[in-house]
Amino acid sequence: MPASWHDSRPQSLALNVEPAAAGSRLDHLLARQLDFSRARLQRWLKAGLVLVNGQARPPSYKVRSGDAISVAVPEPAPSHLLPESLPLKIVYEDRDLLVVNKPPGLVTHPGAGHRTGTLLNALLHHCPDLEEIGDISRPGLVHRLDKDTSGLLVVAKTDLAHRSLISQFQKHAVKKKYLALVWGRLPQKEGRIAREIGRHPTERQKMSVHARRGKEAVTLWRVLKEFPGPLTLVEFIIETGRTHQIRVHMTAEGHPILGDATYGGGASRLKSAPPALSGLKTLVKRQMLHAWQLRFTHPRSGEEVGWEAALPGDFQGVVDFLEGCG
Numbered sequence: 276m277p278a279s280w281h282d283s284r285p286q287s288l289a290l291n292v293e294p295a296a297a298g299s300r301l302d303h304l305l306a307r308q309l310d311f312s313r314a315r316l317q318r319w320l321k322a323g324l325v326l327v328n329g330q331a332r333p334p335s336y337k338v339r340s341g342d343a344i345s346v347a348v349p350e351p352a353p354s355h356l357l358p359e360s361l362p363l364k365i366v367y368e369d370r371d372l373l374v375v376n377k378p379p380g381l382v383t384h385p386g387a388g389h390r391t392g393t394l395l396n397a398l399l400h401h402c403p404d405l406e407e408i409g410d411i412s413r414p415g416l417v418h419r420l421d422k423d424t425s426g427l428l429v430v431a432k433t434d435l436a437h438r439s440l441i442s443q444f445q446k447h448a449v450k451k452k453y454l455a456l457v458w459g460r461l462p463q464k465e466g467r468i469a470r471e472i473g474r475h476p477t478e479r480q481k482m483s484v485h486a487r488r489g490k491e492a493v494t495l496w497r498v499l500k501e502f503p504g505p506l507t508l509v510e511f512i513i514e515t516g517r518t519h520q521i522r523v524h525m526t527a528e529g530h531p532i533l534g535d536a537t538y539g540g541g542a543s544r545l546k547s548a549p550p551a552l553s554g555l556k557t558l559v560k561r562q563m564l565h566a567w568q569l570r571f572t573h574p575r576s577g578e579e580v581g582w583e584a585a586l587p588g589d590f591q592g593v594v595d596f597l598e599g600c601g
Contacts, residue, residue: 287345287348288345288346289343289344290343291342291343292338292339292340292343292344293340296340297338297339298338299337300334300337300338301327301333301334301336301337301338302316302317302320302335304344305320305344305346306438309346311434313438314409315434319347320333320334324349325344325347326344327342327343356395356406357391357396357399358396358403359391359392359396359399359400361392361397361400363397363398364378365401366582366584367582370432370433371431371573372573373429373430373432374427374429374430374569375398375427375428375430376425376426376428376584377394377426377427379424379425379587379590380422380423381393381422382394382422383395383419383420383421384416384419395414395416398430405432408431408434408437409437409441415437416431417429417430417441417444418444418516421562423561423562423564424562425564425584425587425590426566426567426584427566427567427569427584428566429569433574435574436575440571443572444516447515448571449569449570450568450569450571451512451513451516451566451568451569452511452566452567452569453510453512453521453565453567454509454510454564454565454567454586454590455509455533455562455563455565456507456509456532456563456590456593456597457506457533458507458530458532458533458544459505459506459530460501461507461509461528461530464497466495466496467495467496468493468494468495468524468528469491469492469493470524470527471489472484472489472518472519472520472523472524473488474488481538482517482519482523484527490517491515492520492523492524493513493514494511494512494513494514494520494521495511496511497510502598503549503551503597503600504548507530519538521564522535526538526539532562532563533555533559533562533563534559534560534562535562536562540562541562542556552600554596555593555596558592558593558596559593560589563590563593565586565590566584567583567584567585568583568584570582
C-alpha cells in the first residue's frame with residue numbers, strides 16, 4: 276500500500292505517505308485513498324481542513340515520503356432539501372446506484388419555482404444517505420432530464436459510483452438513446468448534427484446554436500417512421516450532454532419536436548396542422564421526447580449494464596393516433 280490511513284479521533288483521519296506515493300498531487304492522493312467525492316475533497320482542501328505536517332497545503336502540493344496528512348472530516352452540512360414520499364418508478368437498484376424511469380411533468384431537482392415535489396425530493400425519501408453523495412445541492416445526481424422529457428435517469432448512491440459515473444459522462448462513455456416525434460421530413464434516413472450550443476443571446480431561459488459562447492454539441496439521428504402531418508419518429512444518440520441539446524439542434528435544423536412550446540413545436544405549430552390531425556391538440560401536452568435507452572459501465576463490477584423504458588402512455592397515445600391517420 277502506498278499510504279496507510281487510521282482513525283486518529285472521531286471525524287478525523289490521518290495518513291502517513293509511503294515511498295510509493297511520493298510525488299503524487301495531494302488532491303489526487305486523497306481521491307485515491309478516501310471514499311469521498313473529488314468535489315467534497317476540494318472543498319475541504321480550500322477550507323484548510325487538510326493539513327500536511329501540520330500546515331495547510333494547496334491541492335497541487337506534491338507529497339513526500341513520510342509526510343503526515345490529517346483530514347478533519349466536518350459534520351454533514353444541514354440539508355435544505357426535503358425528503359418527500361412521492362411515487363418512484365425504479366427500474367433497477369443496488370448498493371451503488373439506482374435507475375429510475377422519470378415520468379413527464381416531474382422536475383429533476385429543486386430550483387427556482389420548484390422547491391418541492393421533485394424527483395430528488397422523492398429520492399431522498401427513498402434513500403436518506405443520498406444527501407452525502409456529490410454536490411450538496413443536487414446529491415446523487417450525475418445528469419438530468421428536462422421537466423417534460425420522460426425516461427431513464429441514473430442516480431449515484433455511493434461516492435464510488437458518483438466518481439465513476441461523472442467520469443464516464445465526461446468521457447462520453449455513457450450511451451443514451453432518445454425517441455422523439457419531430458415536425459417535417461428529414462432530408463435523409465440518418466445524420467449527424469455538430470453545432471455548438473450556449474445560452475440564447477437575448478432569451479436567457481433558452482439555449483441556442485447562435486450563442487456568444489457556445490460549447491461543442493453532437494447529436495446523431497436516425498429516422499424510424501414517417502407519419503402524416505408531416506411528423507417523423509426519430510431515434511437520437513447524444514455524444515454530448517448540453518442543456519436542451521436535442522430540442523435546440525432539431526429546431527436549428529427546421530424540425531422542432533412536437534409539443535415543444537419553447538422551441539417552436541408547440542401550440543402555434545399545431546394550429547397549422549392539417550384538419551385530419553386536429554385531434555393532436557388534445558393529446559399533446561408536452562414535448563414528445565423520451566430517454567428510452569441507457570448503457571454504461573457499472574462502477575463496481577466493471578461490466579456494461581443497460582436498460583430500456585417503453586414509451587409512456589401519452590407518447591404512445593400520440594403514436595397510435597398518428598398510425599390511425601395513415
